[in-house]
Amino acid sequence: MSTPSERDRGTGAGLTTGAVARRLGVAPTTLRSWDRRYGVGPALRTDGRHRRWTPDDLAVLTRMATLTSTGVPPAEAARIARSAPSAPYAPAGVPGPRTAAADRSDADAGPPAGGVRRERRGLAGAALRLDADAVDALLDSVIRTHGLVTAWHEVIAPVLRAVGRKQQSSGERYVEVEHLLSWHISGALRRGCATVAPERPGPPALLACLPGEGHTLPLEALAAALRRRGLPVRMFGAALPVEALDSAVRRTGPAAVVLWAQSRTTADRALARHVAGITWGVRGARGRPLVLTAGPGWSGARVPGTVRPLGLAEAIDVLEPVLAPG
Template identity: 35%
Template sequence: MSVSDQLAAGEPEGVSSGAVSIAQASKLLRVPMPTLRSWELRYGIPESDRVSGKHRRYTAAEMHALRLMRDEIARGTRASLAARSVRALLGVEGPAGELIQSVLAASDRSDPKGIRNELSRAADLLGTGPAVDEVLLPAMRQIGQWWQTGRCDVDQEHLTTEAARSWLDKRMAFAPPPVMSNPLILACGPGDLHTIGLEALALLMRENGWPCRVLGARTSTDSLVTSARAAAAAGVVVVAHLPTGRRRALASIAAVHDLRIPVFYAGNAFSTPRSRAQLPGVYLGTRLQDAAALLADHLRS
């Protein structure tokens, strides 16, 4: 069974065996039929080898791909970027794919120790950076999708999140002492709640010798400015995912820039070139390993 088939298993929204028509898929997903056709024709979501002229029917794995696409777009992601994200998630195979499945299985068992053990195994096999980008974050995205579609409840989502954060905290505690003097400040935008990506980036930077201070969720502009000034920060990272919080995140970025402290930013709120036009600072992209390397290069220059 492929990774995408395994991820689709157990979904209550859709079909567990057989296939459904496009009209049924539209009703189940609450997505218009023309939109489903557009996703397949323009973006290849879902991938299909059907024969031209035959009536379109969607398998369980294809329904899962459509759910992922729908939910990415619902979070404000552009369709082209949402399709790229879906293909990346469904295309994970080999050791990383197997490790994702192990993390998800431990989550289904409500086994926080098992989640931490699988993440440690991923770091041992792949290294910390790949374990974060290729196992931790895809697994957490999948848990988020499960919660949104009713595949898991909020208790399972919270348990998995806290287990992942605990694993990051432990790795941070055992990281080598920082060799740089001025800290890097990392904060969510004033409207953003999710901190796992921020904490994971802090771990990668700490392993590169940088002291890091994570201010966490919903950091106000005033709190960010006060912390950056008091710490004589080497740089500040602002992460914002929600389009509704973008304006306040922009105010934070501008305020740090006015302090003449290097400012960096990331997240879905800045995923398009247009959303980054005329912004001060440096966009860090979508992969944390690349973001850590870019940060280190800029801060050392």
């Protein structure tokens, strides 16, 4: 019988994708997404197909996972992780990662860095002025231009963090700015998925914040992105009580359940294990949901039997094949 270390090594040099995913506590689909989207991929590919990750690859991945878990946008985290001294050198002229537009029907293309900076400054300035019309116009423009996923990762979420830091550094001033910006972002996300194809039939994804958790915007972004793809989703929002969460899972028989926790105080591992163990259907054909523990509150809180996506794009990569098999 092979030892765990031998199984991790697999055949040939380097670690397999499954072994690396277990070490980092992420889904294998997340690693494939990082490779495709951001060029953070393995140095070795046996037979041109099988991935083998070297120690240098693992170091880059570890840095990227750490950065994304603290809220750094994946594209920026990948750039920082690759540019660290121990990261492998990437020669000029080597093709970069595929943009999300190559894989997404809603044109989630990566915008130029300069454009992103201008859009961030414009949105932050409009929010600080409490200019509601300008905030709405800028949000609609960035979603329309770049697609919802890129707009969230590269513009909306960074501006939210910047406003939060300004509030903290100014003695809790600008609370009204954060509230106004959050309310208008919520509206823009709903508008962004208003005109989509009819919802596909089949078991939905159930999205809920854990009891005591009131931060809903990242979950709203996920709901909107799934709806833009015509995927079935049921959004339950903030602080869903335990009994209501249990009832919703049993009543809907979802393909997946996403449990959002912004802080460690609301990341309830026992509840996540309970949801992952819920079954339904007749004996011999019972179903159970795929459970995603999403949000920075789950950092360092691994829950067996669940998947922890690091960011909106990774959550979509995990959910899409589950909600639209084949």
